[in-house]
Amino acid sequence: MRAALDAAARAAGRDPAELTLVAVSKTFPADAVRAAYAAGQRHFGENYVQEGCAKIDQLRSAPSLAEPTAGDSRHGLADAVWHFIGPLQSNKSRMVAERFDWVHSIDRESIARRLSEQRPAGMPPLRVCIQVNVSDESSKSGVPADAVLSLARTVAGLPGLELRGLMAIPAPSEDPAAQRAPFAALRRIRDDLEATGIALPDLSMGMSADYVAAVQEGATLVRIGSAIFGARPAREPDGAPPEAAA
Numbered sequence: 001m002r003a004a005l006d007a008a009a010r011a012a013g014r015d016p017a018e019l020t021l022v023a024v025s026k027t028f029p030a031d032a033v034r035a036a037y038a039a040g041q042r043h044f045g046e047n048y049v050q051e052g053c054a055k056i057d058q059l060r061s062a063p064s065l066a067e068p069t070a071g072d073s074r075h076g077l078a079d080a081v082w083h084f085i086g087p088l089q090s091n092k093s094r095m096v097a098e099r100f101d102w103v104h105s106i107d108r109e110s111i112a113r114r115l116s117e118q119r120p121a122g123m124p125p126l127r128v129c130i131q132v133n134v135s136d137e138s139s140k141s142g143v144p145a146d147a148v149l150s151l152a153r154t155v156a157g158l159p160g161l162e163l164r165g166l167m168a169i170p171a172p173s174e175d176p177a178a179q180r181a182p183f184a185a186l187r188r189i190r191d192d193l194e195a196t197g198i199a200l201p202d203l204s205m206g207m208s209a210d211y212v213a214a215v216q217e218g219a220t221l222v223r224i225g226s227a228i229f230g231a232r233p234a235r236e237p238d239g240a241p242p243e244a245a246a
C-alpha cells in the first residue's frame with residue numbers, strides 16, 4: 001500500500017514524504033497490527049473507542065525486548081502512533097485522551113474542551129483535526145464549513161490539544177472528478193483559515209476507494225483500511241461494532 005501511495009504522490013507532483021499512511025485497523029485483531037508493524041507500518045487508526053483502547057492496551061502491555069527484531073510478536077510496539085478517527089461520545093473521551101496520539105474527528109467545542117482537560121500532564125498535547133462536513137448531507141458528521149473558524153480558534157487555545165488540521169469523509173462516489181470536489185473544498189477551507197493566521201498543516205482525507213483523488217488535492221494523512229487489511233465484516237446500520245470486537 002505504501003508503494004501505491006508513493007506512486008499517487010509522484011503522479012500528483014508531490015513529495016511522498018509529505019504523506020502519512022494511517023493503517024485503519026478497526027475490526028482487525030492486535031495480531032494484524034503486529035504484522036503490519038513488523039512490515040514497517042507505524043501509524044494506526046481506530047474508529048471505536050472500546051475496541052481501539054483494548055487493542056492499544058493489549059499491544060502496549062506486551063513486554064518490550066531490549067532489541068526487538070522485525071516480526072517478533074512479543075515486543076510492545078513502542079513507537080506505534082495511534083489515531084482515533086471515529087465519532088466520539090463525551091462519556092468515552094477520557095479513554096481516548098489517555099491513550100491516543102491523535103484525534104481526527106473533533107466536531108464540537110465541548111468534546112475539544114473535555115479532551116484537553118483529560119489529557120494527562122505527562123503526555124504531549126493530543127494532536128487533533130477538526131472534522132468538516134463537506135458533503136452537505138444531514139447524515140454526514142462534521143461541522144459545517146461556516147462553523148470551522150470559530151471552532152478552530154477555540155481548539156487552538158486549548159493547552160491539552162495541538163490543532164493540526166482538518167479532516168473530511170465525503171459521500172462515496174465512483175467518479176474521480178466527483179471524488180476530488182469535496183477534497184478541494186476542504187483544502188480551500190484550510191487555506192482560508194491559514195490566511196487568518198491559524199496554522200493547519202494537515203489534511204486528513206482519502207480512504208481505500210478515493211485516496212488518489214485526496215492525494216491530488218493535498219492530503220497529508222491518508223486513512224486506509226480495507227486496502228491493507230482486507231474486507232471488514234458487515235456491521236450494523238448504526239455503525240456499532242460487532243459484539244465480538246469489543
Ligand SMILES: *Cc1c(COP(=O)(O)O)cnc(C)c1O
Nearest residue numbers: 024047085207208223224225226
Ligand atoms: C473505516 C474508515 C477508514 C478506512 O476505510 P477503507 O475504505 O477501509 O479504507 C477511513 N476513515 C474512517 C473515518 C473510517 O471510519
